[in-house]
Amino acid sequence: MPLRVGFLGTGAWSRGHLYQVQQQPDTVVTACFGTNPTKTASFKDEAGDSCVVYENYREMLRHIDALYVVIPPFAHETQIRDAIEAGVHVFTEKPIARTLEDAKRTAEVAEARTDVKTQIGYMLRFTQAANVIGDFVHRRGTPILMTGRYFCNDLHAHWWRDHDKSGGQLLEQVIHLIDFAGSYFGEPTEVYCVADNLAHRAVEGYTTDDVSVLTARFDSGAVATFAATNQAVPNRWEMAYHLVFENLTVESDDLHAARFRVTEPGAEESFDLNNSPTPYEAETVDFLSAIRENRPTRCPVQEGVKALRIIDAAERSRASGNPARL
Secondary structure (H helix, E strand, O other): OOEEEEEEOOOHHHHHHHHHHHOOOOEEEEEEEOOOHHHHHHHHHHHOOOOEEOOOHHHHHOOOOEEEEOOOHHHOOOHHHHHHHOOOEEEEOOOOOOOHHHHHHHHHHHHHOOOOOEEEOOHHHHOHHHHHHHHHHOOOOOEEEEEEEEEOOOOOOOOOOOHHHHOHHHHHHHHHHHHHHHHHHOOEEEEEEEEEOOOOOOOOOOOOOOEEEEEEEEOOOOEEEEEEEOOOOOOOOEEEEEEEEOOEEEEEEEOOEEEEEEOOOOOOEEEEEEOOOOHHHHHHHHHHHHHHHOOOOOOOHHHHHHHHHHHHHHHHHHHHOOOEEO
C-alpha cells in the first residue's frame, strides 16, 4: 500500500518538498492544508488528483501516514505534537518551534512515541560532506573551530521582517550552520552575540536584525563563530563554512561541494567532494525509508532543541551585552 503523505503549508518551499516526495516509489501525496487559498490551489494542481484540500489540519491527520510541516516560525503552535500524538510520522522544516520552551515540549512528545518517525530538514546534515566528516571525526582528533557565514540581501516576506514572528536571521537562516556545529562539537556552554538593524530602519515593519555575529563555546572545548547579514549582494543567498579538527579541515561555500584536507602525519591528502544526491533528495529518502524500515531517522526532532538553546542564549546575550551561560 502506498505511503500517504500530507502537507501542512503550501508555499514555495512546500512545493520543493512536494517535488522530492513525488520522485519516491510507493508514495502518494493525498492531502494538504494551507492558509493562503491561491497558494493552496497551486499546490494541489502540482500534487495531482490524489491530493485533497482540507479545511482543518487535524482532520487531515486522520487520513495520512506522514506529514510535511513547512510553515513559518510564528505559525508553529501544537501542530507537530498533534501529528506525533495521532501516530503520524513528521518531517518538519526548521525550526521545530519559535521558542526554546516550546521546542522542549515537542521533543518530549517525540521521545515518548518511539513508533513515530520524525525528521528535521537541516540540509547540511544530509550532504555528502557530512557523511565523510562523520567517518573521519572519530579518528582525526579533537574538534577545534567552525566559522560560518550567511549572507543575503532581500526584503523577504512580511513575517520574516518582524522579529517576533521570524526570530530573526539566526533562527531563520543561520540555524543550519549552528546545528551543523553542534552535531560535531557537543553541547553548548557559552554564547556571545551582537546584532543590530543598520540598513533597514526606514523599512516599515522591519524590526529584526540585518547584521549579527554569534560566538559559541562547546563542552568539547571547540569554538564556533557565525557572521550574518541581510545587506550583502541583492537576491543572492550565500551559506559557507570552515570546519577545523586536529587533523582535518573542511571548507564549503555552497550546498553542492566541499574541500577536504587531511593533515594527519603519514596520511596527508586533499580531495574535493560533490553532493550527489542533493541534500534535499537525501533527507527525503532517509525519512521515507525510515518509516518503511522502522528505523531511526538521521535527524529526529529532538535534535532541534540544541540549536534553539544556542539561539535563546544569543537573544539573552544581545539584550544584556554580556556572554550568556547555558
